[in-house]
Amino acid sequence: MPEGRLAGAFAPPYSHGGRRNRSMTAEIAPAFPHRHLLGIEGLSRPDIEALLARADDAVALSRQVEKKRNVLRGRTQINLFFEPSTRTQSSFELAGKRLGADVMNMSVASSSVKKGETLIDTAATLNAMRPDIIVVRHHSAGAVHLLARKVDCAVVNAGDGAHEHPTQALLDALTIRRNKGGIEGLTVAICGDVLHSRVARSNILLLNALGARVRVIGPSTLLPTGVARLGVEVFTNMREGLKGCDIVMMLRLQRERMNGSFVPSVKEYFRYYGLDSEKLALAKPDALVMHPGPMNRGVEISSEIADGAQSLIREQVEMGVAVRMAVLEALATHLPNG
Template sequence: MAAVPCAGHDSRLNTLLQMTSPAPLYPHRHLLGIEGLSHLDIEALLDRADTYVALSRQVEKKTATLRGRTQINLFFEPSTRTQASFELAGKRLGADVMNMSVASSSVKKGETLIDTAATLNAMRPDILVVRHHAAGAVNLLARKVDCSVVNAGDGAHEHPTQALLDALTIRRNKGRIAGLTVAICGDILHSRVARSNIILLNALGAKVRLIAPSTLLPAGIERMGVTVFTDMKKGLEGADIVMMLRLQLERMHGAFVPSPKEYFRYFGLDREKLDAAQPNALVMHPGPMNRGVEISSEVADGAQSLIREQVEMGVAVRMAVLDALAQHLPNG
């Protein structure tokens, strides 16, 4: 459904929204992962998100796309950026947005995920945005409710909107994704961001490299169409985009790295290591950052960093996703 500007909206943005060719119909009722999306699905979402970047930079940022609709954000894991981004996206589209606190919910009293799904379904929401610590949990919940479901991250499985916002950030800064060399560095083993980005970047024609110590690489990861390096400088040679990932200590059971200091020495991105990449290479990080562990402050805050821009693109991408799912709502 195309976004409808509110009354009194800036005339230039009205023209932009009216003249932009509508994105092809998004054929899916849910967004559960990048896997299963076609090249056209991805491009349609990115094109629509571009429009919402323009909207979000106006004084009046709201539309009526989801007016009268209810969006529930259900996060079983702590989140600052993603939850706030989805909340803002829903509100800018005119939805009634409710954030459910799992810490004070029946889940903490022993309620199963299926019972939680049944309870939420009885409230008749239009869209559920779900983050869960278990891979596959969001897919299970989507089969138990009547509304549209967005995966906001499930275990080490997928984080589709993060991959989409990363792609939008790259495309807006490089003008394309096809043919670029993207190096993803860090804790690949525990990262849903890495998995979703690998799938999306391959689908759009990028060359994907993974850089990590062998203890943080999944077995057989090469089958996903990536080139693997355990030497950071070699892996960064000629890279157009350097995407850093944090050490996910909360998912680690055992010693995967000797120490944070030792990890930074070999796999932390500092100015010296970044010099191995292309001179105009751009640096990304999904956040939260661990400065001095996977990235130096000099690089994170430097001229080549897109980290703050990624946050802005996140709101636009999530607006585009919610807009796309609105096509499948009754009378949508």
């Protein structure tokens, strides 16, 4: 049985895959050649594997009594979130602090952005403060790439519009790998509001890169035009799409991004596209369930499934801190004197 399912969410430090327990070290972990992490697009399979290797070590570190590794001591990390976030922002904050960074959470609600300052001016202002790493979430696709061109420090994309959310895809891959022993050859279904989901896009890119067979499932109104060109199988019938799946990844309805009627009603949506025990039974008997959060219980997933034995949802949260530690440490190797 793979280690993640055997040990549970808060097991003692482990020896993954028969390896000795290691601390996070840039000398041991494979090199990561990029100055920023702006998306999964543009990363090679070795790049992804390097980050996952670091993240495995970060899990072990996080399960120890002493959780700190001061590779970012004396460094400044700014978390700049233009959209509300609980999991991602707190996860990046904890990751930075565990690595010894001075972490500042910038409140956009009380910032000059609310007074009409442009993103470019905000970037110039932050750059003048000489931070080492900026973690950015923005409602517009491509905004993080623009900011990265205007600052001298490392930039991490914490989600830009419906474009990408690279650390979510990495933590999902880490969770799958630790519970299934690998990703190559698995069938993964991504179900729900694919149209508005940056999580879906990043996961499609990453899972394809690691050799999974990816399916997307949803009503035609919530599937992007031409999504099959990303190398996925497309299903509008959830029951058909779930057959033979190893992993079922649910997505929430992003009603805040909808300016029209995409589904007849929440009740109808759950009837056809909500994951319950009857639909999950169509997947493989050992299928596992994931959700990036926040969940809408009774909309895209039932409480029975969300809290059930096949759910990895809480474990995903733990893996999120580890992946973000891995990303921050990998980027730190490119900082001056890093």
